[in-house]
C-alpha cells in the first residue's frame with residue numbers, strides 16, 4: 138500500500154523544481170515559477186488516468202471529502218449515509234459541515250450493504266458514501282439505483298482504493314464525486330494531500346473556490362478576485378503536489394506489484410480449510426493493497442491475529458479491535474465529544490450510537506483479518522510469508 142516504500146530520484150527531481158523556483162503556492166506568481174505548476178500538472182495527469190473531466194487537489198483526503206460534500210451543496214442537517222467500517226475521516230468530514238453521519242451496516246464486501254442503505258434513507262438523506270476500504274468496493278450498481286430512485290448523490294471515498302476499478306471504470310469515477318487521499322501511508326503519497334474528482338463542472342467550480350477561501354480564480358490579480366461564497370483553506374502546496382507528480386507515474390507499477398504479492402498469498406491461504414475471502418462484487422477489481430479474509434469465528438480470528446504477529450508476520454490488522462477504523466471504538470463520536478458546541482442540527486439529529494445494533498457488521502468484522510501488501514518484498518519473501526501464514530493458521534483453525 139505505501140508509495141513511500143519506493144521513493145527515489147523522480148520525487149527528488151520534482152521537488153527540486155519547486156525549491157529552485159521558490160514558489161510553494163499553487164496559484165499566482167506566474168513570472169517566478171520557471172513554468173512549474175505542479176498541482177495543475179498532477180490534476181491533469183489524474184484526470185486522464187481516472188477518465189474524468191475534473192480533478193481538484195486538496196490538503197488531505199479528509200478535506201477532499203469535506204470539499205466534495207460542500208461542492209454539492211451538502212450542509213447543516215443533511216444526512217450522509219456511511220459504513221460502520223471506515224476511517225474516522227468519514228464522519229469528521231461530514232460533521233465539519235454541520236451535516237449528520239448516518240452509520241449503516243456492511244456486508245461481506247466489507248463496505249455498504251445496499252439493503253441496509255435502503256432502510257436508513259430518510260427525508261433528510263442527501264448522500265450515500267460508500268468507502269472502498271482496503272482496496273475493494275461495494276455493489277456500486279445497486280447503490281446507483283438507490284441514488285436514482287431517491288434523488289441522492291453517490292460520493293465514493295476511494296482514499297484506499299486508487300487504481301482499482303468497477304466494470305471497467307476507475308474507482309472514484311463512478312459516483313457523482315470521488316475522493317482520494319495521498320497521505321503518507323496511501324498507495325501513492327504526496328506526504329499529505331487529497332483529490333476530488335468529478336464529471337460535474339459546477340461541483341468542480343465550487344470545489345476549487347471552496348478550497349481557497351471562496352476565491353473565484355478569474356484573472357491574474359488575486360487581490361482583485363471575487364468571492365462568490367464563503368470558503369476555507371484546503372489548498373495543497375506545490376511541494377506536496379510535486380511528490381505526487383512523481384508518484385502518480387508509478388501507480389500502475391505499484392498496483393502490479395501489489396497484485397503479484399496478493400496473488401501469491403491468496404493462493405497459499407486458499408489451501409487452509411476454514412478460510413474464505415472478502416466478496417468482490419461482479420465486475421470489480423481490487424487495487425490489491427490488502428488481502429482480506431474471514432476466519433470461522435471471532436475467537437479464532439483473534440487468536441489467529443495474535444499468533445501471526447507473534448510469529449513475525451507483520452502488517453496484519455484485526456480492525457474489529459482497532460480504534461481508528463470500526464465504529465465500536467469511536468467513543469468520541471458515540472459520546473458526541475467536541476471541543477466546542479456542535480451545530481444544533483448535529484446535536485439534535487446524530488443518532489444515539491451507544492444503543493445502535495450493528496450485529497450484521499460485527500458478524501463480518503469480528504472474523505476479518507486484513508494483511509497489507511508491501512511493495513518492497515522480494516518474490517522469495519512473499520513465498521516464505523505465504524508458507525508461514527499457512528502454518529500459523531492451520532495450527533489455530
Ligand SMILES: *Cc1c(COP(=O)(O)O)cnc(C)c1O
Pocket residue numbers: 197198199200223224226227268269270294296297318319320329330331
Ligand atoms: C486515509 C483515509 C482518509 C483520509 O485521508 P487523509 O489524507 O489521511 O486525511 C479518508 N478515508 C479513508 C477510507 C482513508 O483511508
